[in-house]
Ligand SMILES: NC(=O)C1=CN([C@@H]2O[C@H](COP(=O)(O)OP(=O)(O)OC[C@H]3O[C@@H](n4cnc5c(N)ncnc54)[C@H](O)[C@@H]3O)[C@@H](O)[C@H]2O)C=CC1
Ligand SMILES: CC(C)CC(=O)C(=O)O
């Protein structure tokens with residue numbers, strides 16, 4: 001049966017990287033004989049301009065009725081001073097789809113340690129995944145108010161919200177290297193104290209998995225100084241948001257980081273972790289790899305197409321190995337290419353049936 005994919009290019013570089021991902025997806029369809037039915041919908045700032053809101057009803061309905069959703073990025077200076085912002089649409093979509101678990105893998109391709117601005121010996125072998133809580137915490141909790149003299153955000157978590165994300169982390173650790181690092185601020189925050197208690201309770205059920213607790217400030221430091229000491233990192237919404245952008249320098253750049261947002265049932269949401277990058281939009285400088293690897297995650301998680309997902313990842317790896325570089329990962333060596341050329345190179349390797357190569361299994 002045809003897989004139904006809702007496509008939300010969004011704003012800024014969103015449409016540029018999405019175009020690349022769809023080209024690679026067409027390559028997957030052609031090489032492996034699949035049919036993907038893609039439906040593009042308005043979302044974010046472009047939807048505010050045309051429909052008056054960032055997540056139009058028709059867009060949400062289409063997302064809910066699809067097998068998976070591919071999303072570029074939203075936002076930009078044009079909408080920054082408005083009361084209705086593109087980012088509200090993103091938060092609403094995540095909530096509506098109940099995609100509470102955001103998986104953000106941080107993987108250094110073997111031999112490509114020099115893509116990182118960090119020292120190669122530090123990043124070598126780094127391979128961990130964030131399990132970020134995505135539909136609760138300070139981005140969602142009420143009250144959230146503002147007047148002339150006072151602004152309020154609230155950080156609230158229920159036992160149920162914490163338990164389901166912690167369980168997800170332990171399940172994932174079991175099929176990886178069996179270590180969970182829980183990141184919190186339990187020396188200060190009540191939500192973190194509850195979080196830590198639930199981690200301890202859950203750890204008892206997974207005695208084969210090692211558990212460690214880190215406070216978020218130290219975690220931020222250790223992630224950069226010793227990235228290979230992590231396997232599964234579970235944390236709340238805002239900490240995960242911040243730490244994962246920081247961690248993007250481990251493989252090389254924000255533009256290379258994919259994500260999968262999963263619910264208990266229903267369509268998954270797949271998006272790169274970066275934003276709409278207004279500073280480079282329209283210049284052909286956007287790195288499409290985060291979006292392309294998010295598409296691979298869709299193939300794996302939503303469609304159970306493991307071979308196809310691994311083939312996309314291999315094509316990305318081989319393209320980087322061959323020396324192709326977008327501006328964000330260019331250090332003066334190799335071939336500096338545009339977004340379009342990078343996509344063409346990945347697509348070319350994707351449609352080639354390179355049976356001699358060993359498939360990488362780098363992304364969960
Ligand atoms: N998921 C989403 O849709 C997100 C949206 N945003 C929105 O994006 C807008 C810009 O936010 P920023 O803080 O500037 O974050 P950003 O992630 O858009 O950009 C940060 C820096 O990374 C660079 N960058 C990002 N993606 C890249 C790529 N694929 N290739 C090469 N370079 C890349 C940008 O050029 C910029 O210098 C804001 O409106 C923000 O709210 C921010 C984060 C996530
Ligand atoms: C609207 C923001 C919470 C999006 C973001 O920065 C993210 O999810 O990484």
Ligand SMILES: [Mg+2]
Pocket residue numbers: 241242245273
């Ligand atoms: Mg972010």
